[in-house]
Amino acid sequence: MKLVGFIIVCLTGGLLLYGTGELPAWGDPNSPASTHLSDDYITLALEQTEAPNLVTAVLADYRGFDTMFETAVVFCAGLACFLLLRDFRPKKDHYYRHVPTGVMLHVKNEARTVRTGREFEDMDREWVPSDTIIKTVCRILIPFIQIYALYVVAHGDFSPGGGFQGGVIFGSSLILLAISYNLKTLVKRVTEKFLGVFSSLGVLVYVGIGAIAMALGGNFLDYGKYAPIFGEHHIRALGMLGVEIGVGMAVTAVMVIIYINIVSEGRHDEGL
Numbered sequence: 001m002k003l004v005g006f007i008i009v010c011l012t013g014g015l016l017l018y019g020t021g022e023l024p025a026w027g028d029p030n031s032p033a034s035t036h037l038s039d040d041y042i043t044l045a046l047e048q049t050e051a052p053n054l055v056t057a058v059l060a061d062y063r064g065f066d067t068m069f070e071t072a073v074v075f076c077a078g079l080a081c082f083l084l085l086r087d088f089r090p091k092k093d094h095y096y097r098h099v100p101t102g103v104m105l106h107v108k109n110e111a112r113t114v115r116t117g118r119e120f121e122d123m124d125r126e127w128v129p130s131d132t133i134i135k136t137v138c139r140i141l142i143p144f145i146q147i148y149a150l151y152v153v154a155h156g157d158f159s160p161g162g163g164f165q166g167g168v169i170f171g172s173s174l175i176l177l178a179i180s181y182n183l184k185t186l187v188k189r190v191t192e193k194f195l196g197v198f199s200s201l202g203v204l205v206y207v208g209i210g211a212i213a214m215a216l217g218g219n220f221l222d223y224g225k226y227a228p229i230f231g232e233h234h235i236r237a238l239g240m241l242g243v244e245i246g247v248g249m250a251v252t253a254v255m256v257i258i259y260i261n262i263v264s265e266g267r268h269d270e271g272l
Helices: 002-022 032-049 054-062 064-085 132-154 163-180 183-189 192-215 223-230 235-263
Strands: 094-098 104-107 120-122
Touching (some): 002 064, 032 054, 054 064, 054 235, 064 235, 132 163, 192 223, 223 235
């Protein structure tokens, strides 16, 4: 499986490098983007897309296909990391810490596990003493980080922000949970299956919004076709919000997938 993933990555990278030969030179003043596209975007974006944020108007409307494939690239990065690094061999040794006494418990029987909670907690082989201050501060900060991430996603259509930025912030909050506690704490709360479904669903949300618009008789991401269903009021902004949510879901899940597989060498058992 790892060999197949490696071959797919090499072939995809070769095709992308081959395609760069058709692109205009860097900073070419005679390229299409410099001669007419930029002026049209600046002067007509608000009228045509109803999005006051020019960046969002370009990413979620004019350049909708490109942004969709960028989201697909993020998803493929997480999939490639999974295929190349995931190791399904069971872990033979388990390490626990008795919280009241600080005594380490080493269980060599892979079929035996200890229930964690107030009395016992998971620990890594190379144990670093848990710090109550760090854990408490992170527990307080993580919800606020996640709320801010949702704010960035929700305001991506009208102000600087969006799905990529909000997804990175939300994913960072989950990674902070693993750093402040341990990797097992994160894996128990956000399972591998959930992350896979969540990232796939994020891509499907983006593609689905564009595909349904085409089924209604419009172009890809022609948000105006949803007006008979949801009304005329801010229909394009709502459509862009749906796109940003899909991107945010995919980016969040892929960030966590890559982090877990890299730090644990694909074992999902321990790692910084």
